[in-house]
Amino acid sequence: MSKPYTRLDKNDVAVLLVDHQTGLLSLVRDIDPDKFKNNVLALADIASYFKLPTVLTTSFENGPNGPLVPELKAQFPDAPYIPRPGQINAWDNEDFVKAVKATGKKQLLIAGVVTEVCVAFPALSALAEGFDVFVVTDASGTFNDVTRQAAWDRMSAAGAQLMSWFGVACELHRDWRNDIEGLGTLFSNHIPDYRNLITSYAQLTQGK
Amino acid sequence: MSKPYTRLDKNDVAVLLVDHQTGLLSLVRDIDPDKFKNNVLALADIASYFKLPTVLTTSFENGPNGPLVPELKAQFPDAPYIPRPGQINAWDNEDFVKAVKATGKKQLLIAGVVTEVCVAFPALSALAEGFDVFVVTDASGTFNDVTRQAAWDRMSAAGAQLMSWFGVACELHRDWRNDIEGLGTLFSNHIPDYRNLITSYAQLTQGK
Amino acid sequence: MSKPYTRLDKNDVAVLLVDHQTGLLSLVRDIDPDKFKNNVLALADIASYFKLPTVLTTSFENGPNGPLVPELKAQFPDAPYIPRPGQINAWDNEDFVKAVKATGKKQLLIAGVVTEVCVAFPALSALAEGFDVFVVTDASGTFNDVTRQAAWDRMSAAGAQLMSWFGVACELHRDWRNDIEGLGTLFSNHIPDYRNLITSYAQLTQGK
Amino acid sequence: MSKPYTRLDKNDVAVLLVDHQTGLLSLVRDIDPDKFKNNVLALADIASYFKLPTVLTTSFENGPNGPLVPELKAQFPDAPYIPRPGQINAWDNEDFVKAVKATGKKQLLIAGVVTEVCVAFPALSALAEGFDVFVVTDASGTFNDVTRQAAWDRMSAAGAQLMSWFGVACELHRDWRNDIEGLGTLFSNHIPDYRNLITSYAQLTQGK
Amino acid sequence: MSKPYTRLDKNDVAVLLVDHQTGLLSLVRDIDPDKFKNNVLALADIASYFKLPTVLTTSFENGPNGPLVPELKAQFPDAPYIPRPGQINAWDNEDFVKAVKATGKKQLLIAGVVTEVCVAFPALSALAEGFDVFVVTDASGTFNDVTRQAAWDRMSAAGAQLMSWFGVACELHRDWRNDIEGLGTLFSNHIPDYRNLITSYAQLTQGK
Amino acid sequence: MSKPYTRLDKNDVAVLLVDHQTGLLSLVRDIDPDKFKNNVLALADIASYFKLPTVLTTSFENGPNGPLVPELKAQFPDAPYIPRPGQINAWDNEDFVKAVKATGKKQLLIAGVVTEVCVAFPALSALAEGFDVFVVTDASGTFNDVTRQAAWDRMSAAGAQLMSWFGVACELHRDWRNDIEGLGTLFSNHIPDYRNLITSYAQLTQGK
């Protein structure tokens, strides 16, 4: 009666980045801003590195919610970009769903702001349509721990798998030998402790 | 085997506010009082804004538990108001259940004090009778984190969906275009960060 | 597919207090000692007040684990008391299981020290034999939050219901009118905030 | 519909220690280093004490991840030791799976660094192949609480049982009389509070 | 060698509100936004209630820092309002210092955003000029606890007295009999627990 | 330039208990209610045990602040009891100061609710008059950690010594041999861990 192990397959994954907008980000208080920024950019780098089709969407970006953070816009210049005219659940926007389905992928990585709305609503809708949904929990933010825990419970109970960006990268890559340097660089750029390990190692082995 | 996505539908929702009484509120210590007061009033404003039938109930309001907080009484002057003579589980009170059923709604938003009793008991009873139950977690309070977590586990396992007032508002509204100003005002009144975004935005766009 | 709402029925409940021993209590660090002592004694008072058959058991009480706390021994002088000669899972002790079954009750309230062993093991065993198991989470203690959360997850997944002593008292009592003073006294003795409400109330109403 | 109670049986258990490497350990920040070291060594002592077949594996141990901590290498000189050339999920390494299956055991105790990858991936794979999986949560570490909670949710939903090393020891031992001194020594070496109880006890009983 | 007890005297106090601007407020993360907003407005109400001369100032209010929160602007329509053209330390702005000195008061209550800059800099400057400085700590906010603690240490060591808005109100009022209703209303508006006490009290005494 | 070591001398100490009233206690949120109640009663027991002259005072006890907690009233039936008609700083009440001075003691132990007002104000006033002031920090409570830390800083800078009830008891008693059983009983009644030590000890030494 348990959830079966649906494993991320880089050939069957699309990434949905929902409402990482400059105004909405001021609402996020369950993760420290330095760490949260890093987590979101790490997920973006994963999408780029594994060449995963990525769909961007925003809510009212000309209003107080603010524009998409420029780093994401710049990193995915050719990705479908759906500024929603009003739908709060991105899945209620036909263009968004079309863009998702156009990727032809069955596994969806979803992250966004705020977790219980911009992430949970499309996650629940996608699950209802039979997609495999993986929530990138640490690239999603919300008001506080209480709202996060409630959102996680709702999504998990509906069948979503809760992951973190590091787990996503590892499950997609599967074997370091596929590209040691590529994955190492990704980790070095987003995990200070890992970067330190690599620097110490390099000094001792290459410094000679 | 997962819970299906039952989505809040403003035409099929009733709100049950259980035992937000001045005495009982002194027991709430899992959420800061400033924030908790705001969350409860935000939920009340949601009920008013979406014209959701609302049922109020209290337990022993002439004793140490104290009266319903006056703000709620004032906001819902015509709502069914059931001061229970003794039943701890509001669902054990026939008048309460009648009032709930008289709304003709199948989806119940429940919040109250304290979570593991005044919320959990009617939530479990309503689930047992086939209602869709949505717990408004952050408008419900209890003694500490341990009692909250246990109460959530019990309710979620029984089929309740755990939400927060912000998620409730968004899922009910569905599309900003239904009334931008209305929802914006609600958020501005209950989310200081959102109010600040709106003020900054207004200065730059309307101040010219 | 959800757990059905099995409701505590005072006529069908037995209480199992497992290994609240003076030595073992020094291991409990997930709840503050002042609060934990109060929670355990509150559960004991519930058992006495509702005249619930209660079974006491200890593990190696002549060794470093120390004796049962004297308050419990004094409060239940006639309760079955099973000092286990070695079995870690109380359910592995025939006398204990006999004592439990001799109560003729189907609903078991279990609390003890430490949560993941002395509570979880008999809880899982009792569930496997078809009992309805209710864990009194705040009258059970363990080393830290991590071990508690893992223990809760294991028990909840196996079908146990997680409660707190306050919820237990309320679910058993059902209606204040069954005995206002009795329940009020119990709360007054174990919830300082509630006692204060009652004192304030009494001064204003009876002081005149 | 609940998970049945699968109980650890010392005759049917194998222990998998995954990637407790000196470099990777610097990534662990959800448990304090003093405590985490103690937990890992406690699990190792459990494996030795109960003579459980143990499989060790590492990821890229000649690179920045660093070597296996020497204490584990020293404690299990004859255990299968699989330095993986690249597979991130140990279960993707044929030698590792062969070593696990060669133990002939159906119950797997898994611990490692980091939880959501080195533990969760083989745990999910083993569950998919029908093994009973027990995660030793406190001998597994990761970046922070958020990643740990997500990883636990994923594993638990897939059928894993979450335990702690103390619970594991107790469930394996079953009865103190099997060897009082052996288990007592294990606890004394890894639980300072328990050691203090034993010392106090010994002074009063043997000091005379 | 201790600091002497300099007591707030409502006839000798001026209030300085520094940079409570809509943009800068998004930087405050050492106090929850609901509570922080309440604290700032409580201090404003204190200034109004005790008719304390109040000086408002902002930094770059037409840029990203955003305008002064409208509530403060509305509450003090006639107060000196100094939008600083660039000085970070308000005390470096001649108009601000003039406005402060024009009040003729020797005791300064200072609050602002962020604590270690907008509060600490003028506080240190005012101390250097011989003013008695009282920092309203909970109406001042900053990035996190570490920056707050460092800022407090610096200000306290320089001779500032650290207070909270509640302490300020009480020290200014001195005797409830000066105006019971006034102070009671102020507390009722800003301390939910106090409001509840008053409501319970009123029901029992006036409800009859 | 350091504060000299002024040591508590049981012949020169008076205890001031300020505003431990049933209503005001609902404001205390920096210490858990179970623990706080215990701390206050422990301090009362210290006063009784060492026969320290004790002065009780309340603020507006017929209003929402509520009456003095009955336990204190009962424990000190003959102590000077000054219900203040309005003065917030107890030291502004002549009767209170007279009662304090009538004790003839130079060392004052002060505790109360809330810390930054009911404790800090008389503490600062007493210091200004040359008394040695010892704040019993854990028998004093306030809204949150921020207000507590600010209050402590203000009092310590003015020359107060910050203590806890356990330290007070030990410094007053000086030598266990003055009365082993008396002090042991006091600790046993207020420190569950200490009580457990004593029970374990008694079983092993007296049980034979």
Added chain:
Amino acid sequence: MSKPYTRLDKNDVAVLLVDHQTGLLSLVRDIDPDKFKNNVLALADIASYFKLPTVLTTSFENGPNGPLVPELKAQFPDAPYIPRPGQINAWDNEDFVKAVKATGKKQLLIAGVVTEVCVAFPALSALAEGFDVFVVTDASGTFNDVTRQAAWDRMSAAGAQLMSWFGVACELHRDWRNDIEGLGTLFSNHIPDYRNLITSYAQLTQGK
């Protein structure tokens, strides 16, 4: 008797970066690694931006402590760089002290790893020689909060001023008009919330 207000003067400041080495950084656990890395690089950018003479030093950089983090080495290619052969207190190294004195500055900004040693020791030594010492607390890290608090107390009591990098930048810059874009860029690069404010602002004002 208070510390006078010694204000940072960009013409009289030198920056000392002590032992930010890749190995030692794994010891830092009182600040999250993402945030800590950002803080250190922010301080480095301050040193560059204000052209403050900067002195780098390391301890045993060829051993387990590891090399200086490459970012710092790269940013200050011409700065005095003193790899200490063994002195733990950098001030015990003559070359280091010479380099500091060669700057001709009287105000020293010190940051390093770990706080109670690599920062506190030279800070205390420099104070003893009459320098004005400013500890950049959030660019300094150590094992845990307890060691940090003790280290701060020792340094503050000896006369050091505790600051954070943001306060340092603001006190050095004094007036935004000295270079709006320069300071804005520095903040945008190191404070995600500030960057978001700037992006929102730019869209509304320049996007038209």
Added chain:
Amino acid sequence: MSKPYTRLDKNDVAVLLVDHQTGLLSLVRDIDPDKFKNNVLALADIASYFKLPTVLTTSFENGPNGPLVPELKAQFPDAPYIPRPGQINAWDNEDFVKAVKATGKKQLLIAGVVTEVCVAFPALSALAEGFDVFVVTDASGTFNDVTRQAAWDRMSAAGAQLMSWFGVACELHRDWRNDIEGLGTLFSNHIPDYRNLITSYAQLTQGK
């Protein structure tokens, strides 16, 4: 007016270990037991390594307080050992003071259980007699953070310097070259992260 920098000098230091007894240790809850045990043993190793005269003392070791932890007894077989017959402040015991003075040292490192009594009392007494007192904060434990903070404030205000065992070791050693291996071993034995650094380093440099 600041405290001068009194630097630890290994030729002028004595170590006082006060009441690290098996019973009293169950009272310590401000530091995790695994970490606390490690800290105390680290301080003991410092005393041994630097051959610092060490004085041991206990309070009522035949009663519930329990015996000195055997590790300390074993490590200092020839140290003066003063089991106090009743004095709570060790400095009130003549033999203890004689033993301290017999060391001929002026600098005292003090650690013990509990901080506000067994550490603070002799620390204050020794300061009053002109000794330089250094509190080893992390080898001292107490009931909770509140009692610790109050105790630190009292000791620091009286002139004590607050340190941690790591800072003590570093200040005593002064220069790694005095004995690289000795200090490295001490750190490796008590800092898991440091041990990992050394292991990684050794593999890369010596493994070739």
